[in-house]
Amino acid sequence: MPELDARGVSVRFGETVALQDLDVRVDSGRILALVGPSGSGKSTFLRAVAGFERPSAGTIRVGDRTLVGDGIHLPPEERGLGMVFQHHAVWPHLSVADNVAYPLRRAKVPTARRRALVAEALETVELGEFARRRPDTLSGGQRQRVSLARAIVARPGVLLLDEALSALDEPLRASLRLVLRRLAAEHDLTMIHVTHDRGEALALGDEVAVLHGGRLVQCDVPDRLDAAPNSAFVAGFLHDATLVDGTVDGDGFRSHDGGIVLGAAVLTGPAGAVTGPATLALLPGGLDLAAPDGSAGRIDAEFVTSLYGRSGRTVICRHGDTELRVLAPAGTAVPGRVGEAVGVDVRRGFVYPRG
Ligand SMILES: Nc1ncnc2c1ncn2[C@@H]1O[C@H](COP(=O)(O)OP(=O)(O)OP(=O)(O)O)[C@@H](O)[C@H]1O
Numbered sequence: 095m096p097e098l099d100a101r102g103v104s105v106r107f108g109e110t111v112a113l114q115d116l117d118v119r120v121d122s123g124r125i126l127a128l129v130g131p132s133g134s135g136k137s138t139f140l141r142a143v144a145g146f147e148r149p150s151a152g153t154i155r156v157g158d159r160t161l162v163g164d165g166i167h168l169p170p171e172e173r174g175l176g177m178v179f180q181h182h183a184v185w186p187h188l189s190v191a192d193n194v195a196y197p198l199r200r201a202k203v204p205t206a207r208r209r210a211l212v213a214e215a216l217e218t219v220e221l222g223e224f225a226r227r228r229p230d231t232l233s234g235g236q237r238q239r240v241s242l243a244r245a246i247v248a249r250p251g252v253l254l255l256d257e258a259l260s261a262l263d264e265p266l267r268a269s270l271r272l273v274l275r276r277l278a279a280e281h282d283l284t285m286i287h288v289t290h291d292r293g294e295a296l297a298l299g300d301e302v303a304v305l306h307g308g309r310l311v312q313c314d315v316p317d318r319l320d321a322a323p324n325s326a327f328v329a330g331f332l333h334d335a336t337l338v339d340g341t342v343d344g345d346g347f348r349s350h351d352g353g354i355v356l357g358a359a360v361l362t363g364p365a366g367a368v369t370g371p372a373t374l375a376l377l378p379g380g381l382d383l384a385a386p387d388g389s390a391g392r393i394d395a396e397f398v399t400s401l402y403g404r405s406g407r408t409v410i411c412r413h414g415d416t417e418l419r420v421l422a423p424a425g426t427a428v429p430g431r432v433g434e435a436v437g438v439d440v441r442r443g444f445v446y447p448r449g
Pocket residue numbers: 107110111112130131132133134135136137138139290
């Protein structure tokens with residue numbers, strides 16, 4: 095199956111620049127998750143790939159086919175892409191099999207071949223035994239699988255998913271994530287998955303592209319996004335980092351109010367040393383709870399509340415006006431009283447130059 099390559103894609107709506115100079119490449123059989131705040135341009139990019147928006151600049155290619163660019167703008171039906179949206183658009187008056195067969199009927203695929211392809215697509219999404227059922231007798235998750243089967247039945251090279259799991263409850267979402275991961279790998283299907291859910295993007299994407307204000311701000315494998323967010327925005331958006339403005343010099347970081355002072359040894363910056371005005375990003379996993387004893391580098395804080403999570407409890411503390419989130423591994427003692435004094439040690443903080 096082919097790879098998707100988008101270069102310098104810009105989309106404007108009147109004065110609004112919805113996408114600016116986007117470069118994205120998804121290798122064959124891989125999943126790219128696109129994530130970003132509301133209005134960052136995720137759907138616009140997907141719609142540009144699908145053929146519903148016309149870019150003002152850039153090229154989009156799938157394998158050696160040009161969909162957009164060099165004076166070409168193929169209409170959606172000629173792009174050979176599959177699409178699944180948030181709200182499954184299955185026809186209630188058709189059986190599951192007939193819903194899935196619809197694109198093949200339109201393409202006038204002969205009956206025997208059509209039946210074989212429908213059966214295969216339904217098996218792939220684990221709905222083999224539901225072929226004769228009506229969609230209104232299925233659960234929401236099963237209906238979304240019907241949409242997925244219909245999107246892949248004509249064997250598209252690329253599958254576009256726009257918040258395709260967002261209307262489903264856990265654990266249905268979790269099981270469909272696995273279906274998608276398997277589908278990409280086993281059928282060598284290239285996918286772009288748009289979501290506002292950060293956890294889902296990191297779980298599903300072989301690579302994750304973070305958009306902000308119509309620009310691609312970081313695209314990397316999930317591990318690297320965890321280990322090295324390349325901007326204060328990515329650290330804050332993807333990891334709930336606390337952002338603190340201050341100054342970096344040879345000794346380390348000092349916040350503007352002087353309340354957070356960290357030695358250079360715990361600071362990590364993007365390529366090259368950071369000096370001068372900077373934003374410190376404190377990720378929950380880089381902080382430890384400690385005794386409130388005023389040790390050097392320890393941040394004095396007050397306990398606010400905590401949230402249970404599988405990888406530990408997220409403890410929310412306050413230092414002045416600054417809210418800190420600390421990931422306390424399972425088994426760690428966590429304060430229980432609101433206002434209780436706690437210390438927070440920084441194992442690692444990211445610093446980014448501030449323009
Ligand atoms: N048809 C349109 N006409 C005018 N502006 C539009 C249109 N579609 C999108 N926009 C604008 O383009 C920008 C990007 O929108 P887009 O829907 O791509 O964002 P998104 O990241 O998908 O957001 P959400 O997560 O809320 O769906 C926004 O500023 C939006 O208001």
